[in-house]
Amino acid sequence: MKDIAAHALIVSMDREAKRLELVRNEGNRVLGDASRPPFREESFDAILVDAPCSSLGIIRKHPEIKWHKREKDISALGDSQVKLLKTLWGALKTGGRMVYSVCSFEPEETTGVIERLRRSEKFTLENPLPFLFNKEYFLSLPHETGMDGFFIAKLRKL
Ligand SMILES: C[S@@+](CC[C@H](N)C(=O)[O-])C[C@H]1O[C@@H](n2cnc3c(N)ncnc32)[C@H](O)[C@@H]1O
Structure with missing residues (x-):
């Protein structure tokens, strides 16, 4: 570090x-508030958005989550994640990378967010963990990986 x-x-x-x-x-x-960031346009080579999410991917460690989250919360969190990414996108240099991560596996918060961002922004997806996986994003489903649920996407701004 x-x-x-x-x-x-x-x-x-x-x-x-x-x-x-x-x-x-x-x-x-x-x-x-990162949805109203003070940063100038094209300031950063890289931005990590470890976004607020439903945390359903860590429900094994925090079973109380099921009492606090409702189905409608998941789509609302997806909406706010799209808003965060779109707003911070301007502060990223062309050619720079944005890493978006959430401790969730819900499509509204993971792949759905990427697809919604694609409607307004131009980017390519890069494998975030090439030493572990050969996919364009990382999605850990606990019943497959034995790990917590997690999602990581790395977007290169075009
Ligand atoms: C998943 S946690 C990030 C954890 C952090 N990366 C760490 O390792 O401790 C999401 C964070 O986003 C913050 N947050 C939520 N909404 C925000 C907003 N609109 N602007 C700035 N921060 C926000 C929360 O306070 C929380 O700390």
Whole structure:
């Protein structure tokens, strides 16, 4: 981590101060709403959006999730993920990469979000974990992988 920080400017953003306090690169923390980001157009080579989601992929560790989430919450979370990605897309340089991840496997939050983004933005999907999988995105289904449910897509902006 130290090596990356020495060679790159890393900016971390969250709307909750407590979450930002966990970030080690103290100089570049932004407290605010990422759906209204303060960043200039085409500022970043790479953006990681570890998006707020239903967390259904980690229900084995947090079984209480089933009492807190309703079916309609999943599509609403998908909507807000699309909004976040679209808004932050402008801050990404052409040719840069956006990594979108969620601890969910629901289509409304994963592949559906990518398809909706495709309607307005131009990108290609790159394998996010080429040393592990040979797919254009990573989708862990617990009954197949034995791991938590998780989704990662890496988008190269055209
Ligand atoms: C899946 S968690 C990210 C966890 C983080 N990557 C980590 O490893 O601790 C999603 C985060 O998004 C934040 N968040 C939700 N909506 C947001 C918004 N509109 N703007 C900025 N942050 C937001 C939440 O506070 C939460 O910390």
